[in-house]
Amino acid sequence: MTKILIAGASGYLGKYILEELNNWKIPAIALVRSPEKLKDLNLANIKIVQVEVTRPETLRGVFKDVETVISTVGFTRQNDGFTYMDIDYQANVNVLQEAERAGVRKFIYVSVLDGDILRHLKFTEAKERFVEALKASGLEYTIIRPNGFFPDLRDVLYMAEKGRVLLFGNGDSKLNPIHGADLAEVCIRAIAQKEKEIAVGGPDILTQNEIAEMALCAWNKPANIVELPGWIRSLILKTAKIFLPEQRFGPLEFFLTLMTRDRIATRYGTRRLQDFFNQEVQLIKQQSNQK
Numbered sequence: 001m002t003k004i005l006i007a008g009a010s011g012y013l014g015k016y017i018l019e020e021l022n023n024w025k026i027p028a029i030a031l032v033r034s035p036e037k038l039k040d041l042n043l044a045n046i047k048i049v050q051v052e053v054t055r056p057e058t059l060r061g062v063f064k065d066v067e068t069v070i071s072t073v074g075f076t077r078q079n080d081g082f083t084y085m086d087i088d089y090q091a092n093v094n095v096l097q098e099a100e101r102a103g104v105r106k107f108i109y110v111s112v113l114d115g116d117i118l119r120h121l122k123f124t125e126a127k128e129r130f131v132e133a134l135k136a137s138g139l140e141y142t143i144i145r146p147n148g149f150f151p152d153l154r155d156v157l158y159m160a161e162k163g164r165v166l167l168f169g170n171g172d173s174k175l176n177p178i179h180g181a182d183l184a185e186v187c188i189r190a191i192a193q194k195e196k197e198i199a200v201g202g203p204d205i206l207t208q209n210e211i212a213e214m215a216l217c218a219w220n221k222p223a224n225i226v227e228l229p230g231w232i233r234s235l236i237l238k239t240a241k242i243f244l245p246e247q248r249f250g251p252l253e254f255f256l257t258l259m260t261r262d263r264i265a266t267r268y269g270t271r272r273l274q275d276f277f278n279q280e281v282q283l284i285k286q287q288s289n290q291k
């Protein structure tokens with residue numbers, strides 16, 4: 001029977017993809033380096049295989065009868081000595097080469113919205129290099145280009161807890177962030193779709209000011225948004241480039257660059273940012289009550 005293989009299955013998006021495949025009873029293989037990360041999920045229909053995507057020899061034989069690969073492998077918050085090139089590029093190349101060897105039909109890769117335009121940034125450079133390798137491979141492919149994920153807006157929520165949110169510029173730039181469960185549906189639909197690139201975001205197009213207001217509202221705090229001048233942003237970027245390691249500079253550079261431009265992709269899904277913020281606040285309050 002044909003199968004779907006998920007690389008990066010233990011990550012934020014990977015777990016939602018597994019749950020969706022499991023719910024539909026679609027036979028699937030989950031590649032993980034730490035199987036314990038999936039122990040809280042009920043994945044009766046998923047075969048979990050322990051590998052190291054950075055070590056191609058561990059992938060041998062695992063792709064037998066696989067029809068489509070979905071890779072969400074990416075260097076995000078990990079602190080394990082690897083670089084963007086090691087993971088976003090080389091680890092994905094390792095997965096791609098094994099897919100080619102095994103005769104996989106299609107490869108779906110999750111990059112980032114506007115990654116091709118912003119490829120000069122640390123966060124996107126290696127991803128886009130992999131996109132080129134995938135396009136050159138001859139395999140059928142789809143590149144998913146999602147807008148920001150809800151959890152990446154937690155920093156706004158943490159600022160809001162203190163009663164004030166700092167923004168660069170006038171806070172008018174817009175984006176439509178997306179929930180992992182909605183994005184998982186897009187990834188799975190892509191298995192049977194012909195589109196080579198899918199740019200996608202969540203259902204609501206929000207300004208930075210609206211996101212800040214939602215975060216303050218989740219804490220039941222009045223609107224208190226402070227707009228910082230653009231030169232402070234440039235100064236932070238220049239200083240951070242000198243002093244921060246790559247894995248901390250990359251997301252900061254990406255975040256500060258995106259704050260000043262509109263990022264809108266095709267709207268998809270039903271999950272709302274205000275609900276996510278409200279749930280996160282409940283969790284934070286419960287955790288502090290248990291201490």
Ligand SMILES: NC(=O)c1ccc[n+]([C@@H]2O[C@H](COP(=O)([O-])OP(=O)(O)OC[C@H]3O[C@@H](n4cnc5c(N)ncnc54)[C@H](OP(=O)(O)O)[C@@H]3O)[C@@H](O)[C@H]2O)c1
Nearest residue numbers: 008009010011012013072073074076111112147148149152
């Ligand atoms: N966050 C956003 O706003 C956003 C927006 C657009 C696109 N994206 C991109 O979408 C992709 C998926 O995002 P996500 O939030 O699901 O990321 P995530 O939670 O960090 O998951 C990344 C996956 O890659 C694996 N990985 C990373 N380093 C590894 C290593 N050294 N060895 C083996 N496996 C490794 C992780 O395994 P472990 O669980 O073992 O670490 C995990 O399964 C990423 O490429 C991300 O950059 C993110």
